[in-house]
Amino acid sequence: MGEENLEEQRRSLDRSRLRRGFILAVSLSAATLVIISLVTLDRETFSALSNLSPGFLVLAAGLSLGRWLWSIVRMRLLIRCAGRDVPVRNIVKTVYAGYFTGLVTPLRAGGVTGEMFFLYEYGLGAGEAVAVVSFGACISTALLLLLFPFAIWIARSFIDLSITIQGVLFSALAIGLLYLALVLWAILRPHATVEKTLIGYSPAFLRRRSWYRRFLARLSAEIQAFAGSLRQLAKIGVRKLALVVVLTMLYWFTGFMAIPAAVVGLGYGSYFWQAVVAQLVVHILMPFVPTPGGSGIGEVGFLYVYKSILPDVGVAGLLTLIWRFIDFYLGLLVGGAAFILIMRDIGRSPRRESDEAAGGVEGEAVEMQAPPRGKT
Secondary structure, three states, rough: OHHHHHHHHHHOOOOOHEEEEEEEEHHHHHHHHHHHHHOOOOOOHHHHHHOOOHHHHHHHHHHHHHHHHHHHHHHHHHHHHHOOOOOOHHHHHHHHHHHHHHOOOOHHHHHHHHHHHHHHHHHOHHHHHHHHHHHHHHHHHHHHHHHHHHHHHHHHHOOOOOHHHHHHHHHHHHHHHHHHHHHHHHHHHHOOOHHHHHOOOOOHHOOOHHHHHHHHHHHHHHHHHHHHHHHHHHHHOOOHHHHHHHHHHHHHHHHHHHHHHHHEEEEOOHHHHHHHHHHHHHHHHHHHOOOOHHHOHHHHHHHHHHHHOOOOOOHHHHHHHHHHHHHHHHHHHHHHHHHHHHHHHHHOOOOHHHHHHHHHHHHHHHHHHHOOOOOO
C-alpha cells in the first residue's frame, strides 16, 4: 500500500464527514444517557452520588486518558524500528487525534486510518506509516482474540450473560478468527488475491451485489496491508517484539482499571473484581458497535452488563454516565484538541506541497544536467 491508500484515507478523514460523525455520535449518546437517567434514577443513585470520592473519579479519568501513553511509547518504538524518527510531541498528537477520529467514525475505523495519515503528514513514507500503525493493530487484534475465550469463560462465573450477549461475543470471536486466518493466508501466499478467493466462496446472490464486491475489495486491501506490515516489521527481533506486546498489554490493562476505580469511588469496592470482568466484556463488544463512538448501543450494552453485577440499577445507570464522560466526552475534548493542532501543523507545511516542491526541484536539476536536444 502506498500513496493511493493515503489519498483514500485523506478522503475518509474529510472534515465534513468527521463533523457529521461527531454530531451523530454526541446526539445519540446524549439522548441515550438522558433516557437511561430518567429510567434508572432512584434513591440508590443519590446515595452513591453522596458517597462519590472525587479522588477515585480523577483516577478513573487519568487511567482512561493515560492508557494512550503506552500507545505513544509503542508507536515511537515501531517508528524507530522502521529506521525513522518523529518528535515525541507529534507522536502524542497523532495518538490522541487518532483517538478522536476513532470516536466519530463507525466501528472506530477512523482511528487506524487517522494515525496512518497523520504519521504520513509528519514525514513518514506512505508504506512506513501503514506498516507502523498496522503492526501495532495486528498485535492488539491478536491479543484480543487470545483473550476472547478466557473473557467468555470467566464472565459466565460473575455475570448473568443473556443468550443475545453471548451470541454477539461468539460472533465477534468467529469474525476475529476468520480475519486472523485470512491474514495468515496472505502472509503464506503473498501473491494470492484474497478478494477473488472470497468471491469464489460467496453465495451467488451476494456476488452480484456491487456493494459486496466493494466491501471485499476494501477487506482484501486491509488484509494485504496487515500481512505486509507483519512481514516488514517481523524482523525487529524477539526482544523488541516482546516489548511491543508488553506495551499493548499495559494499554489494555490500564483501560480495564478505569471503571473498576470508579466503582470503588462510588462506595462499592467489594464489586471491584466483578467490575474488572464486566469491563473486559465491554472492551470486547465495543469495537463491533457500528455507530460512531458506539453511541446509543454502547450505553445500553454497558448498562446491561453492569446491572448484572451491581446491587441496584440506579447505581449502574450512574456508572454508565461516568463511563461515557471519561471514555467518550473527555476523549472528544482531548483528542479534538490534538486533531486541531495537527490540522494547524498540516496547514503550515502540507506534505503534498512539500513533496511536489521537492519533485519540482529534482526535475529542474535533471533538466539542467541533461544535454541540449540534438547534441550528445
